[in-house]
Amino acid sequence: MVIDLDRCTGCEACVVACHAENNIATVGEDQAARARAMHWIRVERYYEGEFPNVKTKFMPVPCQQCGAAPCEPVCPTFASYHxxxxxxxxxxxxxxxxxxxxxxxxxNTRFFNFYNPVWDKPLDLQLNPDVSVRSEGIMEKCTFCVQRIKAGEVQAAAEKRLVKDGEIQPACVQSCPTQAMVFGDLSDPESEASRLARSNRATRLLDELGTFPKVTYLQRGSWHDNENA
Amino acid sequence: MLFYRRNFKSWIRIAVVMGIAGLAGLVVEHGLAAQDQSAATAAPESQVFTPAHPTVWSAVQEFFNYRPQPVQPIQFTHKVHLANGLQCVMCHVGVDQGPDARIPSDNFCMTCHRVIATDKPEIKKLTAYFNRGEDVPWQRVYGFLPSAHVKFNHAPHIRAGVDCSKCHGDMTKQTVAVRAVDHTMGFCIECHQQRNVSVDCVTCHY
Amino acid sequence: MERRDFLKISALSGAAAALDACGNPEHQLIRFIPEEDLTPGIATWKPSVCTLCPAGCGMLVRVMQGDAEVVRKGQLGLLKMGLAKKLEGNPAHPVNEGKLCPRGQAGLQVTYHPDRIRTPLVRSGPRGSGQFKEVTWDEATKQLAGQLSALASGKQQDRLAMVVPPLRGVKKSLLGAFAAALKAPAPVEFAFLDGGVVAAADAASFGPAEPPTADLGHSNYVLSFGADFLGTWNSPVAQSLAYGRMRAGRPGKRGKLVHFEPRISLTAGNADEWIPCRPGTEGALALSLCHVILRDKLAPAADAGHAGTLIEGWAQGLPDFDPEKAEQQTGVPAATIVRIAHEAATHQPAVALAGDSATAHTSGLFNALAVNALNALLGSAGKPGGILFTPAWTPSLGKTAEKSQAGGTLPALVKRIQSGPDAVKALLLFGANPVFAAPAAMQVREALEKVPFIASFGSFIDETSILADVILPDHSPLESWLDDAPVSGTARTVAKVAAPAMEPVHNTRGTPDVLLDVAHQLGGEAATALPWKSYDEALKAAFAPLQHEKGSVSATDPDEFWSKVREQGGWWSAEEKSLPVGGGKGSGVAATAAAPAFDGGADAYAFHLLPFATQMQYDGSLAHLPWMQEAPDPLSTVMWGSWVELNPATAKKLGIEQGNLVEVASQHGSVRAPALLAPGIAPDVVAMPVGQGHESFTRYASERGANPIAILAPMTVTGTDALAWAATRVKVARVGEGKIILFGARLHEMPEDVKHR
Structure with missing residues (x-):
């Protein structure tokens, strides 16, 4: 996945799309106050400077789907695995x-179900039947909408062809009003995501930790990039 | 400790402990329910949806994988329908298109049974349901437990040429469907391995 | 939720839910025969229209079979039916091109809201007590028809009033026709956020009385005066799409965004330069930019055409607005003004937008006219990369609809009600919530309490509908026939229509159908003026003329046209076209109008109160959706509540710390909310989100946070009827400890590797 921070406005359409797609529970006021709100993708906001010279930056953070993920080796039951x-x-x-x-x-992209989630009826009718409803005591996180990936693969197999680039879109990518997010196969050098990941604006989050994240951020541009400026 | 192989004695111990816990849970629940009687009388149906086990007893049942065979409201006979030349997909539409197969509604059954075998007692039951505007409350036979967090898609299996009977048993010998095959993970994996298809966890668990 | 509550809930569910291991509830509730045989697990996508804000985005609804608990013929049971599971943008739609904002996506929860009104209700306790009893549709419509025919037989039809949210398309025509057929005054349109000031300014400067379509995708320089166009203003999804293209859609070209406002909004947060100016002085700032452009001969004065000549002193080069004078008035350094003016004039196409707080001061109309003049001077009116005016679709429902009179404004209606006993005998409410969304000083509640009969068609019991005598609940948008005619977001003429995406879950009825039914019950002229049996017939009739226009649907006969239009989710014109911009009808405005007036003296009330619409709750009409409560506000990251935004320096002076409960008091009342210290706000401004502070609006929004609208002064934007909601001054004091829930940044500081270069 590639996220263009120059396009991202921090509007959080991705956040709500993710909730709707992945049956993420609403934990309520008291649990939210204890930092237990579950947002598989969130938008980080940073202020820099003081009035009146304040810069604001937004950065959507889903699970980075690390190549060398710190979450995997620590799991005693192999629940998190590659x-x-x-x-x-x-x-x-x-x-x-x-x-x-x-x-x-x-x-910080993993979320724990401290309680069994609860939907006031008939809000449960919104639940997506393609995604399981997690219960108490279970850790959950962004899956890159694996249900959509699987459905795309099944569809391609049924039509006896390969999955086309851009055919599969996680809910966040689909919803993004500024088209800041691109999803594709990084092992295919011709895919749009691979092409963007080679951009000279490309960086990876906390790359120095050696986690090899599969989410590439494209840095914000500045007006001086403009050839007319 | 839960992950070690147990002997019979330790199962009994666990059963006793869980039984006591279950009783205690029921007592607590009933106490609270009694305290909140106003809410209970105003709303006899459950007002929330939750993956929580409705009772401790149901959790215990699930833990020991105790699932009684369902009792169907009508003794529907698969045997006769198949013997008369019907195919599975005629009624279970969609099985080759998507994840689930359709369980036909009364409307569908009545297209034939308005005229066919109307004197049989089970068909009379069907007609009674239909006349009341009710669908037959068929009970689920297979299906995975919510806590298995597993998603199954029929269509790719049909396309791969897996015979229905592989997972559902020989329906030409069954009246109402019974759980003829135990859908354990081992059962799935074995076939996946034989046919050289993915056994990656997220193929099914998401 | 406390553990105790949780236990209670699990106990309650335990008492009723099935005990067998499958957890199937089949054997308790009867199952109804499904109305259609759907294949389980397979999703179908049905076109629909988003109705949650005036943008009018096209949606696709993912419909899948599911079991819903429904009441049919008075009995509760399970029904296998098509259920909406997710809302996404319609890729074919010219406004939003497959994208949808967070609010639109949460529209799903309107349909499935646990506190939706499920059946018609009649008041059973004192007015406002919230006590209602369930009745049948026959009883409810009979009550309504009885009241209306009593008015008719007493020749008192002028004593009927209707309050609606701003409407467009066939629904507007139908309500107008209904009012006209009853010989009643036309419906009063009311919303806290309305584009009235911008539309009035556009009519004066350019001719078309509608909000502009900003063609940002082709702009090189964007000047935004208060307009939160990426968040809530006008058509946010269309504008976000265009913004993405402006930033990174053209190789080698990256447009610049400059935002003027005293507070960092979502748009200001994305700007290359955020320039805080004194509240209400945006017009002076725009004219100062014009002054520099004229002075430095970057463009001749005549370029601006009529939009320029509207402003006093234009031909003389705006001597009152030289950068030094403007610095004193607006607080923006003269050098910055000169620099921005030069940048904008030399990086065309450039575009300027005014909206939100800039048009909600007493000087709001002047500000909008000044920004229009700037646009005209920059040569961007009606041009690609500038502002365009979309030719609107105005459906016709025959002669009666055209006859309908002007409905007047909410303050006028309040005055009418209070002019004497029974001046208004019956009031029909169509989903608007003026008791919440109008300042308490306007006394809307007091006025409504005097009306002998109120009928509400809303889906929820809110501050206004709680006063109703009879409630005839509408379907949710996903269950209704919908139509819309957006005028912004695309340069194509758009006429949208959508059939219901799903069957109703509750015992509700579509309001247009109820009105047709009532008209037929009344008989006579009302019945002949509204001949359609149901709303979809009226829609088909209204859409029929479009068959012969050049557009997205071609068909040989009316039935084919109608089915294709429904399949596509509407009709839009083949070509993009802007209305001509030379037809401005306004007359001169004095330069002195640039000075905003405020309610409350600067000594006693030291701060400007800046209410703002939030990304999640909008104007408060979406506060009842749990997703919208739990999604953090993008800037403050607050969840499940409201806040008072203060500059840290101001807070220090007042002895206020983050999270302290503070009281914000105007001459018209006070509200309390926790303090949030943010660097992006001017020291003499306090900002409060609009949307929370509902007294009664479902379990999720009631008694949560504070409503700043309540304490606003009832001032209007000079030259219009619009509320000047940014013109109130307040005082602020700490009153105790408080609680604020912040999602916060989880990485604590922005990692070095993704910072600005």
Whole structure:
């Protein structure tokens, strides 16, 4: 995945799209106050400087799907593991809730179900049948909408072809009003995501930790990049 | 400790402990329910949806994988329908298109049974449901537990040429469907390995 | 939720839910025969229209089969039906091109809200007590028809009033026709955020009385005067799409965004330069930019055409607005003004936008006219990369609709009600919530309490509908026939229509159908003026003329046209076209109008109160959706509450720390909320989000946070009827400890490797 910070406005359409797609529970006021709100993708906001010279920056942070993920080796039950396609998988029925992975994650993108989630009826009718509803004691996180990836693969297989670039879009990418996010296969050098990941604006978050994140951020431009400026 | 192999004695111990815990849970629940009677009388149906086990007893049942065979409201006979030349997909539409197969509604059944075998007692039951505007409350036979967090998609299996009977047993011998095959993870994995398809966890668990 | 509550809930659910291991509830509730045989697990995508803000985005609804608990013929049971599961933008739609903002996506929760009104209600306790009893639709419509025919037989139809949110398209025509057929005054349109000032300014400067379509995607320089165009203003999704293209859509070209406002909004946060100016002086700032452009001969005065000549002193080069004078008035350094003017004039196409607080001061109309003049001078009116005016679709429902009179404003209606006993005998409410969204000083609640009969068609019991005598709940938007005619966001003429995406979950009825039904019950002229059996017939009739226009749908006969239009989610014109901009009708405005007036003396009330619409709750109409409560506000990161935004220096002076409960008091009342210290706000301004502070608006929004609208002064924007909601001065004091829930930044400081270069 590539996220262009020059396009991102921090509007959080991705956050709500993720909630709707992935059956993420609303934890309520009291739990939110204890920092237990679950946002698989969140928008970080930073202020720099003091009035009146204040700069604001937004950065959406989903699970970085690290190549060398700190969350994986610490799991005693192999619930967090590396999938064949290179995602950081989270197998809910293996998870026993030690929360070691959340402690190990430098990006703070893992969320623990401290209680069984509750939907006031009939709000449960909004639940996506393609995604399981997690229960108490389970760690959960961004899956790059693995249900959409699987559906795309099944569809391509049914039509006896390969998955096309841009065919599969996680909910956040689909919703982004400024088209700041691009999703694609990094192992295919021709994909749009690979092409953007080679941009001279490309950086990776906390790269110095050696986690090899699969989310590439394109740095914000400045007006001086403009050839007319 | 839960991950070690146990002997029979330790199962009994766990059963006793869980039984006591279950009883205690029921007492607590009933106490609280009694305290909150106004809410309970105003709303006899459950007002929330939660993946929580409705009772401790149901959690215990699930832990020991105790699932009684369902009792169907009508003794539907797969045997006769198949013997009369019907195919599975005629009623279970969509099984080759997507994740789930359709369980036909009364409307669908009545397209034939308005005229066919109307005198049989089970068809009379069906007609009674239909006339009341009710669908037959079929009970689920297979299906994974929510806590298995597993997603199954019929269509790719059908496309791969897996026979229905591989997972559902020989329906030409069954009246109402019974749980003929135990859908354990081992059962799935074995076939996946034989056919050289992915056994990656997120193929099914998400 | 406390653990105790949680236990209670699990106990309650335990008492009722099934005990077998599958957890299937089948055997308790009866199952109804499904109305259509759907294949489970397979999603169908149905076109729909987002109705949550005036942008009018096109949606696709993901519909899948599911089991819903519904009441049919008085009995509760399970029904297999198509259920909306997710809302996404319609990729074919010219306004939003497949994208949708967070609010639009949360529209799903309107349909499934646990506190939606499920069946018609009649008041059973004292007015405002919230006690209602359930009745049948026949009883409810009979009550309504009875009241209306009593008015008719007493020749008192002028004593009927209707309050609606701003409407467009066929629904507007239908309500107008309904009012006209009843010989009642036209509906009063009311919303806290309305584009009235901008539309009035555009009519005066350029001719078209509508908000502009900003063609940001082709702009090189964007000047925004208060308009939070990436957040809530006008058509945010269309503007966000264009913003993305402006930033990174053209290789080698990157447009610049400069935002003027005393507080960092979502748009200001994304600007290359955020320039705080004194509240209400945006017009003076715009004219100062014009002054520099004229003085330095970057463009001749005549370029601005009528929009320029409107401003007094234009031909003389605006002597009152030289940068030094402007610095004193606006607080923006003269050198900055000169620099920005030069940058904008030499990096065309450049575009200027005015909106939100800039147009909600007493000087709001002047500010908008000044920004229009700047646009005209920059040569961007009606040009690519500038502001365009979309030719609007105005459907016709026959002669009666055209006859309908002007409805007047909410303050006028309040005056009418208070002019004497029974001046207004019956009031119909169509989803607007003026008791919440109008200042307490306007006394809307007091006025409504005097009306003998109030009927509400809303889906929720809010501050206004709680006063109703009878509630005839509308379908949710996803269950309704919808139509819209957006005038901004694209240069194509758009006429949208969508069939219901799903069957109703509750015992509700579409309001247009109820009105048709009531008109037929009344008989006579009302019945002949509204001949359609149902709303979709009226829609089909209104859309029929479009078959012969050049657009997105081609068909040979009306039925084919109608089915294709529904399939596509509407009709839009083949070509993009801007209305001509030379037809401005306004007359001169004095330069002295640039000075804003404020309610409250600067000595006693030291701060400007800046209310603002939030990304999640908008104007408060979405505060009842749990997703919108728990999604953090993008800037403050506050969840489940409201706040008072203060500059840290101001807070220090007042002895206020983050999270302290503070009281914000104007001459018209006071509200309390926790303090949030943020660097992006001027020291003499306090800002409060609009949207929370509902007294009664479902379990999620009631008694949560504070409503700053309540303490606003009832001042109007000079030259219009619009509320000047940014013109109130307040005092601020710490009153105790408070609680604020912040999502915060989880990485604590922005990692070095993704900072600005």
């Amino acid at each position: 999938t064949i396609e290179g995602l950081n998988g989270q197998v809910y029925n293996r998870c026993i809730g030690t929360r070691y992975c959340a402690n190990a994650c430098p990006y």
